[in-house]
Amino acid sequence: MSTATRSLPRTIGAHAILITYTVIALFPVILVVMNSFKSRAGIFGAPLTPPTPKTFDLIGYATVFGQGDFFHYFQNSLVVTVASLFFVLLFGAMAAFALSEYRFRGNTLMGLYLALGIMIPIRLGTVAILQLMVASGLVNTLTALILVYTAQGLPLAIFILSEFMKQVSNDLKNAGRIDGLSEYTIFFRLVLPLVRPAMATVAVFTMIPIWNDLWFPLILAPSEETKTVTLGAQLFLGQFVTNWNAILAALSLAILPVLILYVIFSRQLIRGITSGAVK
Amino acid sequence: MGSLKIENVKKAFGPVEVLKGIDLQVNDGEFVVFVGPSGCGKSTLLRVIAGLEDSTSGRVLIDGADVSVTPPAKRGIAMVFQTYALYPHLTVKNNMALGLKQAGTPAAEIERRIKIASAMLSLEPYLERRPAELSGGQRQRVAIGRAVVREPKLFLFDEPLSNLDAALRVNTRLEIAQLHRRLKATMIYVTHDQVEAMTLADKIVVLNAGRIEQIGSPMELYNAPANEFVAGFIGSPKMNFIDGARLGETAKTIGVRPEHLTVDANSGAWKGTVVHAEHLGADTNLYLDCEKAGLITVRIFGVYNAEPGATLYATPDAAKTYRFGADGKVLR
Numbered sequence A: 001m002s003t004a005t006r007s008l009p010r011t012i013g014a015h016a017i018l019i020t021y022t023v024i025a026l027f028p029v030i031l032v033v034m035n036s037f038k039s040r041a042g043i044f045g046a047p048l049t050p051p052t053p054k055t056f057d058l059i060g061y062a063t064v065f066g067q068g069d070f071f072h073y074f075q076n077s078l079v080v081t082v083a084s085l086f087f088v089l090l091f092g093a094m095a096a097f098a099l100s101e102y103r104f105r106g107n108t109l110m111g112l113y114l115a116l117g118i119m120i121p122i123r124l125g126t127v128a129i130l131q132l133m134v135a136s137g138l139v140n141t142l143t144a145l146i147l148v149y150t151a152q153g154l155p156l157a158i159f160i161l162s163e164f165m166k167q168v169s170n171d172l173k174n175a176g177r178i179d180g181l182s183e184y185t186i187f188f189r190l191v192l193p194l195v196r197p198a199m200a201t202v203a204v205f206t207m208i209p210i211w212n213d214l215w216f217p218l219i220l221a222p223s224e225e226t227k228t229v230t231l232g233a234q235l236f237l238g239q240f241v242t243n244w245n246a247i248l249a250a251l252s253l254a255i256l257p258v259l260i261l262y263v264i265f266s267r268q269l270i271r272g273i274t275s276g277a278v279k
Numbered sequence B: 001m002g003s004l005k006i007e008n009v010k011k012a013f014g015p016v017e018v019l020k021g022i023d024l025q026v027n028d029g030e031f032v033v034f035v036g037p038s039g040c041g042k043s044t045l046l047r048v049i050a051g052l053e054d055s056t057s058g059r060v061l062i063d064g065a066d067v068s069v070t071p072p073a074k075r076g077i078a079m080v081f082q083t084y085a086l087y088p089h090l091t092v093k094n095n096m097a098l099g100l101k102q103a104g105t106p107a108a109e110i111e112r113r114i115k116i117a118s119a120m121l122s123l124e125p126y127l128e129r130r131p132a133e134l135s136g137g138q139r140q141r142v143a144i145g146r147a148v149v150r151e152p153k154l155f156l157f158d159e160p161l162s163n164l165d166a167a168l169r170v171n172t173r174l175e176i177a178q179l180h181r182r183l184k185a186t187m188i189y190v191t192h193d194q195v196e197a198m199t200l201a202d203k204i205v206v207l208n209a210g211r212i213e214q215i216g217s218p219m220e221l222y223n224a225p226a227n228e229f230v231a232g233f234i235g236s237p238k239m240n241f242i243d244g245a246r247l248g249e250t251a252k253t254i255g256v257r258p259e260h261l262t263v264d265a266n267s268g269a270w271k272g273t274v275v276h277a278e279h280l281g282a283d284t285n286l287y288l289d290c291e292k293a294g295l296i297t298v299r300i301f302g303v304y305n306a307e308p309g310a311t312l313y314a315t316p317d318a319a320k321t322y323r324f325g326a327d328g329k330v331l332r
Helices: A008-036 A040-045 A059-066 A070-101 A107-118 A122-135 A142-166 A170-178 A183-194 A196-212 A215-220 A229-236 A244-274 B042-050 B092-102 B107-120 B136-148 B166-183 B194-200 B218-223 B228-233
Strands: B004-013 B016-026 B031-035 B057-062 B077-080 B154-158 B186-191 B203-208 B211-216 B240-243 B253-256 B261-264 B270-279 B283-290 B294-301 B311-316 B321-324
Touching (some): A059 A244, A070 A107, A070 A142, A070 A183, A070 A196, A070 A244, A107 A142, A122 A215, A142 A196, A170 A183, A170 B042, A170 B077, A183 A196, A196 A229, A215 A229, A229 A244, B016 B042, B031 B042, B042 B154, B077 B136, B092 B107, B107 B136, B166 B194, B186 B194, B203 B218, B203 B228, B211 B218, B211 B228, B228 B253, B228 B321, B261 B294, B270 B294, B283 B311
Parallel strands (some): B031 B186, B031 B203, B077 B154, B154 B186
Antiparallel strands (some): B240 B253, B253 B321
16 A cells, blocks of 8 residues: 555554454364363363463363364364365366356356255254265265365355366467367366456365354264364263363364464465466 | 367357347458457357357368268367467476367377477477466467467467557467468457457457458458448548538538548548647548538548647548448448
8 A cells, every 4th residue: 555545543443353354264273272271170260361280281181182082073074074175166166167167057046056055054954964975875074075065065155166267368268279178178277267366266165164064964974983173072062061171172282273274264365366368 | 280160150149139140151261350349259150160159050061071060179270379278287388289188199299389489489498387377478479389389270269369458469470370371270359449459350250249341352351341231340540531411412421531541731522620639640530520521530641740729631542532322331
């Protein structure tokens, strides 16, 4: 911003609003992480103070790593998230390419049908999904979760990506056709790299609800073998006694992988915004 | 080698008819320019020739063979696009090589052709660079090089100069003209700029609203336009059209090119007031509001001093005046 367009009160106002929002958004996260390093007495005695030498305790983490198979839960969550993400991006991009690139009968109708999923929550179909999974013998498998999450993520992915694909230069695709590239090569080599920022956006929007979901793991795959992290953390949530140390520690740990994935994708996002791709 | 024949090609997008029956013969080695206002169907026609669009009906023949159902890569054509359309992830060299690799050309042959093409277009220093590291003019030369290495029967240019600045446009236009002389290849060039059309073409095809208005050499179109549309489109500044009734003529419209009018301060056919004067050095454009003829443009070669508000008399050159009937066709 140039000095000509900057005014001090407005700058202060904008910063005040943004800082307030940041504090509100980060407060619960910081509270969770802070308290996960405290003893039980410390958590209840002074929940808002950071850990002091007196209240510092790693009991929560010890419980998490000692009890239950947390490493395994992490692995399950990661497998489900990464696999679903992969399929959402692949099929979403392919469908978006077809919708934006080819003129065929029912194109608009198909686009609307695929976008309808954004408005109808997939959880409405839980009972039917469960029946389907039982019938096909997929209950208590990670495959069940991957299938459901792929279906859940596709509508938004197709909606966003087809808008972006329409902006990819037609000339570039046609140049590829004249050079004898197949439609698949045009899609994977020419179009996909140019919509990478959009792919990153879709990846972030798809990933977080999948990682945080409790509903479908609880219903479709609650077995010890297939538990995800969010479901695993419930282990410490009893009807009468709740092991807060362990829950807070488990939640703190669960933030990490998703944070790493987010950082990877957001770098793609920023790179896409700053470098003009076509011209 | 490279002749093209188009027989009654029609193209419709849904209910909208973009090409309404095009017949055209392009001979081997000709430079043909399609020109017309935006939306006249010239780009669509080029895409039909390239095979990027299917025609709704009609046939396209390249070297006598019907290619209506042949994919673009197998038609023996190469195309240069307005937005260059270089592959952003490949170096200049690989951009040129890709089409040949796809066609299974031996590596040594690819190398040889790239060498010739890059020398021709002075691209040697840039072979290892990516498109993002090149200027607009260099990018367009790479795009032309990519077409040259394919050694096509037919070169197709889709408004290749539109994205370049004015100075570069003149240079690149010259390069394309030299390229044509050197390769003696058949070239089809689409533009909306009549100056490009006049300077490059052996044969100009003027299109309007999906139909061919006239085909001819640049001078034929300039000297003997078939109708009002062609007369108005070819030539700059545009031809003056005057209502025949106001001049007491039988023809519906009378056309006079600005350069075929002379002005005099004291006497002449049409008395008028100077509305605006454009001084370009080599010539001067005067806008006159005439009592009889309405607002007309006069182009005078060299410097002519005229202030807005001054009274001048314009006189048309009777031998170079065109008469158009009610249907827009020229009356002979």
